[in-house]
Amino acid sequence: MTDSLTAHRRIEQVIAQEREGLLGFIRRRLPDWEEAEDILQDVFYQFALREDAGEGIENAGAWLMTVARNRITDLYRKKRPENFSRQAARMGRREEGPLLLADILPDFSQDPEALFFRSLILDALEEALDSLPTAQREVFVWHEFEQKSFRDMAEETGLPINTLISRKRYAVLALRARLQDLYDSL
Numbered sequence: 001m002t003d004s005l006t007a008h009r010r011i012e013q014v015i016a017q018e019r020e021g022l023l024g025f026i027r028r029r030l031p032d033w034e035e036a037e038d039i040l041q042d043v044f045y046q047f048a049l050r051e052d053a054g055e056g057i058e059n060a061g062a063w064l065m066t067v068a069r070n071r072i073t074d075l076y077r078k079k080r081p082e083n084f085s086r087q088a089a090r091m092g093r094r095e096e097g098p099l100l101l102a103d104i105l106p107d108f109s110q111d112p113e114a115l116f117f118r119s120l121i122l123d124a125l126e127e128a129l130d131s132l133p134t135a136q137r138e139v140f141v142w143h144e145f146e147q148k149s150f151r152d153m154a155e156e157t158g159l160p161i162n163t164l165i166s167r168k169r170y171a172v173l174a175l176r177a178r179l180q181d182l183y184d185s186l
Contacts, residue, residue, distance in 0.1 A: 128178040140171035
């Protein structure tokens, strides 16, 4: 009975000492407050299980940070992969050419010149898409136009997510190369 009481006091003491610092550590890595709180609670839960089982942890602060870092890494691995277009836009990598359709399509105004260019670009895009291998074209269309996640595509097709991501990447590279002359002329 005394060991259990001692373990509970240690758990309470460690939580009181480490909560603020650990939450700050997690929040710097996760923008979502709820996700950060979930990770924090999970880390403290794992700590409490270890302490209750009699597996004393010498340096609790370091152990908690390590477990939190691992939980954050696991969370990012589970999240849906970001499509190449948004990733490139977020990272500011525009020197490689456009990846977003919005980058090459004129605005949606009813200006006759904008409508002409939009029509020209859409025709070129359709032709370029038709030139892709079927597997690449399907993944590109599903992801960019139908907004399907790679996880959903993997479940539907039975293919690994990495295979689908690779096909999307090859499609983007091929489309970029195929449409570069049109983009340069506009």
